Amino acid sequence: MIYSLGENQDLSFLEERELEQVAIGVYQVIFNFDQNMSIMVEDRFEFSSGSEVHVWKPGATSVAGITASLLGEKVKKVRVGSGSSVELVFSGNKRLMLTPEKSRYESYQITHRGGSIIV
Numbered sequence: 001m002i003y004s005l006g007e008n009q010d011l012s013f014l015e016e017r018e019l020e021q022v023a024i025g026v027y028q029v030i031f032n033f034d035q036n037m038s039i040m041v042e043d044r045f046e047f048s049s050g051s052e053v054h055v056w057k058p059g060a061t062s063v064a065g066i067t068a069s070l071l072g073e074k075v076k077k078v079r080v081g082s083g084s085s086v087e088l089v090f091s092g093n094k095r096l097m098l099t100p101e102k103s104r105y106e107s108y109q110i111t112h113r114g115g116s117i118i119v
Helices: 061-070
Strands: 019-024 029-033 037-041 045-049 050-054 077-079 086-090 094-098 106-114 115-119
Touching: 019 061, 029 061, 045 061, 050 061, 061 094
Parallel strands: none
Antiparallel strands: 019 029, 029 037, 037 106, 045 050, 045 094, 077 086, 086 094, 106 115
């Protein structure tokens, strides 16, 4: 369990994972990948496809629905940035950016076979 990520955090286990399901709730979006990996977002993320950028925050279900275009796509690259941000690059230059904001609540959780990373 981690509460912040350093820029050297290794998240390469997400690379080549296929997105199998997007579960949309009012206050969270869960991205379920193959091999029992998932990312649950409760704070904020950005989804970009080409020049369009869509920002999701709790309650923005229409923005969450746009991420369904990632279904069946594999994560090609994972980058950890400052402020515990994580960028997942999919084929077709589609990107999912987890950008936590300062809050007393968790922003996102990455679950994999080795445990959970909570930010």
